[in-house]
Amino acid sequence: MHQDIAFRAAYLVTASAEDAEEAAAAGFLKAQRALARFRPGKPFRPWLLAIVVNEARNRRRSASRHERIGLRALAQDRPGDAAPSPEASVLAAERRRRLLDAVSELPEKQRLAIACRYFLDLDEAETANVLGVRPGTVKSRLARGLAHLREELPDDA
Amino acid sequence: MRDLERELRELGAELVVPATPDFAARFGSGPHQERADPRSRRRLVLVLAVIAAVIVGVAASPARTGILRFFGIGAERIELVDRLPAVQPETPLFVGSEIDLADAPFPLQRSDVLGDPDHVYASGDVVTLLYGSPKRVRLLVTEIGSDELRPEFAKKLLAVSTALTLVRIPGVVDPGLWVEGEPHVVVLPGAPPRLASNTLVWTNDGRTLRIEGELGVDDAVRIAESFR
Numbered sequence: 001m002h003q004d005i006a007f008r009a010a011y012l013v014t015a016s017a018e019d020a021e022e023a024a025a026a027g028f029l030k031a032q033r034a035l036a037r038f039r040p041g042k043p044f045r046p047w048l049l050a051i052v053v054n055e056a057r058n059r060r061r062s063a064s065r066h067e068r069i070g071l072r073a074l075a076q077d078r079p080g081d082a083a084p085s086p087e088a089s090v091l092a093a094e095r096r097r098r099l100l101d102a103v104s105e106l107p108e109k110q111r112l113a114i115a116c117r118y119f120l121d122l123d124e125a126e127t128a129n130v131l132g133v134r135p136g137t138v139k140s141r142l143a144r145g146l147a148h149l150r151e152e153l154p155d156d157a
Numbered sequence: 158m159r160d161l162e163r164e165l166r167e168l169g170a171e172l173v174v175p176a177t178p179d180f181a182a183r184f185g186s187g188p189h190q191e192r193a194d195p196r197s198r199r200r201l202v203l204v205l206a207v208i209a210a211v212i213v214g215v216a217a218s219p220a221r222t223g224i225l226r227f228f229g230i231g232a233e234r235i236e237l238v239d240r241l242p243a244v245q246p247e248t249p250l251f252v253g254s255e256i257d258l259a260d261a262p263f264p265l266q267r268s269d270v271l272g273d274p275d276h277v278y279a280s281g282d283v284v285t286l287l288y289g290s291p292k293r294v295r296l297l298v299t300e301i302g303s304d305e306l307r308p309e310f311a312k313k314l315l316a317v318s319t320a321l322t323l324v325r326i327p328g329v330v331d332p333g334l335w336v337e338g339e340p341h342v343v344v345l346p347g348a349p350p351r352l353a354s355n356t357l358v359w360t361n362d363g364r365t366l367r368i369e370g371e372l373g374v375d376d377a378v379r380i381a382e383s384f385r
Contacts (some may be wrong), residue, residue, distance in 0.1 A: 044331050099168055101247075119163065119169030146161055153161075 023098040027052030028076035046129030110145035231365030253280030270383040296370040304360040333359030
């Protein structure tokens with residue numbers, strides 16, 4: 001369970017399966033070494049994810065990968081959707097592609113806040129723990145990120 | 158107006174992420190894994206168990222024992238030691254003064270699986286429920302009225318070869334610590350050190366709880382899950 005979300009978090013930062021695996025493994029190892037400093041009673045998952053995300057960010061920086069992250073989304077209709085027309089399918093896929101592109105173009109702090117909050121489905125407090133910032137900072141990064149995305153993708157896009 | 162946040166959540170579910178590699182396997186296996194019952198423990202023992210396995214493995218290295226001199230789960234302090242202190246095998250159980258259940262110093266979390274204990278003892282903020290008799294203990298349940306580490310509460314001494322496993326208890330936020338196998342020593346306030354049986358320690362709602370007895374991890378987790 002933690003292994004999956006740790007790898008997913010690392011992949012969202014690095015967009016490289018190899019780097020994500022390295023980051024997640026290194027994060028687990030660091031967590032093991034730091035376990036004695038883990039404060040009992042505090043939620044474990046954000047603490048672990050914070051270490052993994054930090055490892056992933058370090059790897060991304062050390063590789064000087066300043067290009068936008070190259071995430072891909074499934075180009076398929078969601079289960080349970082009514083069968084859309086071909087035009088609607090194309091438009092929906094195009095919007096998802098543009099949305100993902102727009103997320104990829106966000107400044108890193110906003111992108112990580114968006115990724116933690118929406119792609120990993122963490123709540124704001126967990127996101128704050130993972131990113132090592134205050135909940136208020138998460139709120140403002142999310143708000144700025146969402147505002148950017150709305151500018152990039154108007155409702156009729 | 159489109160719900161952008163909902164769109165982002167849906168997008169997150171559709172992101173193409175490679176299958177998670179088994180990177181935790183790089184850490185090697187621990188003694189507990191050899192005993193693991195794949196039918197039921199797999200769902201309980203998280204990948205965190207690997208971390209605990211590594212802890213045990215690292216502890217065996219003299220150069221790195223410093224990492225493990227101290228470990229905390231809730232109010233319980235756990236020390237990994239090279240050699241356990243001498244303990245009289247016939248040390249009578251002493252876990253405080255016997256009290257009535259209603260006189261516990263704080264509201265106890267209770268298990269609907271276990272029912273009422275046969276004896277109840279208290280020593281400061283430590284309450285022990287005994288199932289069986291003091292001479293033939295079937296199960297000990299200890300509740301400590303805090304989940305903050307305080308050295309005066311309880312201490313457990315483990316040989317480095319003792320198997321430690323972090324387990325997930327359904328309905329409980331943080332993982333519990335399962336101690337099984339090699340004998341270990343528990344020290345409660347005001348009591349002489351004594352040898353302990355298999356033990357599960359966890360925290361819940363500001364309390365530290367531990368159950369101790371000749372039981373396996375599945376039964377221990379099932380009992381822990383029933384505490385509310």
